[in-house]
Amino acid sequence: MRRGSVAALVVIGLIAGGIAAAVALLIPWLPPDASRQAGRTDFEFWFVVTICIVIFAIVSAVMIYSVWRFRAAPDDTSDGPPIHGHTGLEIAWTVIPTILVTAIGITSAIVLSRNGAVASNVMRINVTAQQFAWTFNYPEANNLSSSTLMLPKNREVELYMQSKDVIHSFFVPQFRLTQDIVPGITTKLVITPDKDGTYPVICHELCGLGHATMRTTAVVMEPAAFDKWLKSQSKAIGSPNPSVAGLTVFTDNGCAACHTLTAAKAKGTVGPDLDKLKQYAAQAHQPLQSFITTSIVNPNAYIQPGYPRNVMPQTFGKSLTKQQLDALVTYLVNSAK
Numbered sequence: 532m533r534r535g536s537v538a539a540l541v542v543i544g545l546i547a548g549g550i551a552a553a554v555a556l557l558i559p560w561l562p563p564d565a566s567r568q569a570g571r572t573d574f575e576f577w578f579v580v581t582i583c584i585v586i587f588a589i590v591s592a593v594m595i596y597s598v599w600r601f602r603a604a605p606d607d608t609s610d611g612p613p614i615h616g617h618t619g620l621e622i623a624w625t626v627i628p629t630i631l632v633t634a635i636g637i638t639s640a641i642v643l644s645r646n647g648a649v650a651s652n653v654m655r656i657n658v659t660a661q662q663f664a665w666t667f668n669y670p671e672a673n674n675l676s677s678s679t680l681m682l683p684k685n686r687e688v689e690l691y692m693q694s695k696d697v698i699h700s701f702f703v704p705q706f707r708l709t710q711d712i713v714p715g716i717t718t719k720l721v722i723t724p725d726k727d728g729t730y731p732v733i734c735h736e737l738c739g740l741g742h743a744t745m746r747t748t749a750v751v752m753e754p755a756a757f758d759k760w761l762k763s764q765s766k767a768i769g770s771p772n773p774s775v776a777g778l779t780v781f782t783d784n785g786c787a788a789c790h791t792l793t794a795a796k797a798k799g800t801v802g803p804d805l806d807k808l809k810q811y812a813a814q815a816h817q818p819l820q821s822f823i824t825t826s827i828v829n830p831n832a833y834i835q836p837g838y839p840r841n842v843m844p845q846t847f848g849k850s851l852t853k854q855q856l857d858a859l860v861t862y863l864v865n866s867a868k
C-alpha cells in the first residue's frame with residue numbers, strides 16, 4: 532500500500548474515533564452512581580464502549596477511504612477485477628474479534644459474580660411488585676412495611692423479590708442494577724448503596740396500563756439515621772396513640788399519592804376523597820369500619836362510582852401486618868367526617 536493511502540486511513544480513523552469518543556465522553560449518558568456495584572458495572576460499560584469506538588474508527592476509515600479512492604468514473608460500466616479474498620485479512624478479522632469478545636465475556640463474568648456476592652451481615656428486604664405499586668418489608672424489623680425503599684449507607688442489602696401478577700422489573704439507575712420479578716419465583720438482587728440521597732425506583736418491564744406510574748423512591752441514609760427510622764416506625768406502629776400509628780402506615784404506603792385526606796395533609800386525586808368515607812360507606816350500605824377494611828384489603832370488592840377498578844394496589848392485605856392494618860383502619864375511621 533502507498534504511504535499516502537496509509538496516512539489517509541490513519542487520518543480518517545482518528546477523526547471518526549475522535550467524534551465517537553467525543554459523543555461518548557462529552558454527553559453525560561449515565562446518572563451519578565450510588566452503589567458499590569455501580570462502579571463495576573460502569574467499568575464493564577466503558578470497557579465495551581472503548582472497544583466499540585476503536586472498531587468504529589477502523590471500519591469508518593476503511594469504508595470512507597474505499598468509497599472515495601475506488602469510486603468508478605461516471606462513464607465506466609466495466610466489471611471490477613475478480614478477487615479471491617485475502618487469507619491474512621480473514622484470519623485477522625476472525626482472531627481479533629474472538630479475543631475481544633472473550634475478554635468482554637471474562638470481565639462481565641467477574642463483574643457479575645462480584646456484584647452478586649453476599650456478605651455475612653447482609654440485610655434482607657422483601658419486595659412485592661404488583662400492578663402498579665411497590666411494597667418493601669423488613670423482616671429484621673417485624674416485617675415493617677414501607678412503600679419507599681429505605682436503605683442504610685454502606686450496608687449490603689439483598690432484595691428478595693416476588694410478583695403478585697405479571698412480570699415486573701426492579702431498576703434504580705443510580706445503583707446500575709436491574710432485575711426482573713417473575714410470578715412464581717423469587718429473584719434476588721444485592722445492593723450496597725454508598726452515597727446518601729434519594730433515587731427513583733422504576734418498573735423496567737412493560738406491565739400494563741399503569742406501568743409508567745409504577746415508581747417509588749429509594750432513600751439512602753446514614754446507618755444511624757436508618758436505625759432511627761426503623762425504631763420510630765416500629766414505635767409509631769405500636770403506638771398507643773392510633774392517630775400516630777395510622778398516619779405512619781398511611782404515609783409509608785403511598786396512600787397520599789392517590790387519596791385526599793386532610794388529617795394527613797394528603798391531596799391525591801386518583802382515588803376517592805377519604806375525608807368523605809362516612810358518606811361513601813352510607814352509599815354502599817355498609818358499616819364504616821368494615822367498609823374501610825374491605826376497601827383496603829380487597830379494593831375491587833366495591834368500586835366507588837366514577838373511579839377506576841384495578842388502580843388501587845391489591846397488595847395491602849398481604850403486605851400490611853395485622854397491627855398496621857388495624858392502626859390504619861382505626862385512623863381512617865377516626866378521621867372520617
Ligand SMILES: [Cu+2]
Pocket residue numbers: 660661662663698699700734735736737738742745
Ligand atoms: Cu411493573
